[in-house]
Amino acid sequence: MKTSLNPMDHPGLDRDLQQSAMLKLAGHFHSLATGASQVPSQSLDSHLRSEINDPNVLDYHDRLIEGSGPLFSHFLASVPYILEELSRVGVAMTRMAQVNTGETGRTFSLFEVDAFDGSNGRAIAGHSQGLIRSFTSSPNRANQIAFERHADPTLSWFYPQSVFRVTPALLQAPEYDCFSKGFDFIYEMAAFQFYTRDRNGQISHIKQFLKPDGLVFFLEKFNHPDPKEYLRREKIKDEQFKTRYFSEEEIRWKRQQMLEQMQNGQVTLDELVCALSAHFTCVHLLWSSSNFCEFVASNDPHQVTRFLDLLGPVVQPSSFCFEGSRIGAVTSLQNGDTGPGHV
Template identity: 80%
Template sequence: MNTCPPPMDEASLDRDLQQSAMLKLAEHFHSLATGASQVPLQSLHSHLRSQIDDPHVLDYHDRLIAGAGPLFSHFLASVPYILEELSRVGVALTRLAQASPREAGETFSLFEVDAFDGANGRALAGHSQGLIRSLTASPNRANQIPFEQHADPALSRFYPQSFFKVSPALLQTPEYQSFSQGFDFIYEMAAFQFYTRDRDRQIAHIRQFLKPGGLAFFLEKLNHPDPQEYQRREQIKDEAFKTRYFSEEEIRWKRQQMLEQMQNGQVTLEELVSALSARFKHVHLLWSSSNFCELVASDDSQQIERFLGLLGPVVQPAAFCFEGARIGRLTVSHARVEEPGHV
């Protein structure tokens, strides 16, 4: 693992967490995670399934659906075509691990940052037949119920706290010791926005757990410099996608009750790329949908290229991809932060 940043005082961390939208909205998240509200009106199976030619992507898709608890199902029904995207990326990561040189019995690891009930990590562990093993953090304890219902404990673990509570010391404890050397892959599942806009601190915290040459993925809902453009993208998401799964009243309720808190922690694409470029040598934009973007970052350009070479086509209507012209490597002009002990 990389050298960790200076530890935060535990009391200060707890105070900061209590002020975050992640905990201020805890009651809403609990309601969603227990299926008490905002349950999708129909099956989540992709209506674009006929456009998926790769049987491995279809297998991953089916695993995601089968293992999804209420809150993750709500997420899949709220972010246009993230189901198809997670399946595409999961298959590419499996193929990357299969093609990587390794010792007999050696496995790879994924850290999911506040990723609901770990459905994606469990799907990756199952699809890769245990070649990739997962650890999921989530401060919503209701997510632990579907995790335990579906997880193979030999392949996937759950930590019922904020990702900020994950530490090198935690990964040395018996329950999590299999991840003591760090992670080959890290995936932030739209989590940072529920804390603060301080992407540098957030990225630095998870960066310490990434193995040299590892890949870190960031799925975020982003702000936009033009408020009218932000709202236009929101309108397309709500009216052309979410109405498949939620009533107009439910969509309006979420907009009024939750999105203001969420937007308080959102940053622009330029701000996110700037923060990532300060910690990583290479940053690529992989995917865009309404106000959401997915990026991958690493210090190993060859590993990113190997991953991109295994990545199948995007399955998504073009009308939802607003940053399509920027797909590929993104750069900023400022210097990268060099960390002590960084390889």
């Protein structure tokens, strides 16, 4: 298994990128990013808004919707309750930065890995009033249009290339040198599945940009050892959530045109835990929805604890949470642990 996808030491990078679903589906992504297809049929405002008691989470929720470009809006309408989840995590990250800046007087940084038009990064930059600055990569240039329409250029940056073209040298360039010392937070937003299953190499690539006490988040859609269970979860997602925003014909089109390519790069939950555990001493499952899960990982246990202490409650119907028994700290199956445990 490859241990790095850095272009400087990976001569087959161009071939790998050209063969990836990220580029094979470029036409579909362009259509989505320009709003030419698959546009949600109604407002993305959370139908669970009455269950959000924290005004800061509501502020973040509103910022995220107001600044979303077409492709990110499509994403919010496709992943059950990711809107509410990104809002609670963004507020916790902001609060963590606020606590730490009181101790150190510094600002913080977020690297969004191939994260559409940088909607979430721009939301956290605005919500934190510039305390957290964002850097977003995306190989889909149409996303840059929405980014530039909404971004504060003093707080958020956009790099119109794949994450695997981000290098330490790039971050030393004058345009991006405010990130030259690395990132306090990194968020992989369902990006790796569009490349390959090489999670070890992919994690290794982004880890080089993480500060020693930084937190890295992974939102991924997972394969399941039981294909029938995978399809059952997909059916619930499609029939009980996506029909709020898309017609049955649109849902069927996406399933036929895109999901097969996506699934080729998906791994199982246990495979990701194994890869994460090879790189980080702390791995924590935060959230589960249909076939999606979200993790936070770090080599600084104290920072993970601080983050979790500031994290508000999940806002989501329990019927969508299929990995609820595993929420919490997890360890690699190589260590003989198959569920919640210690790190």
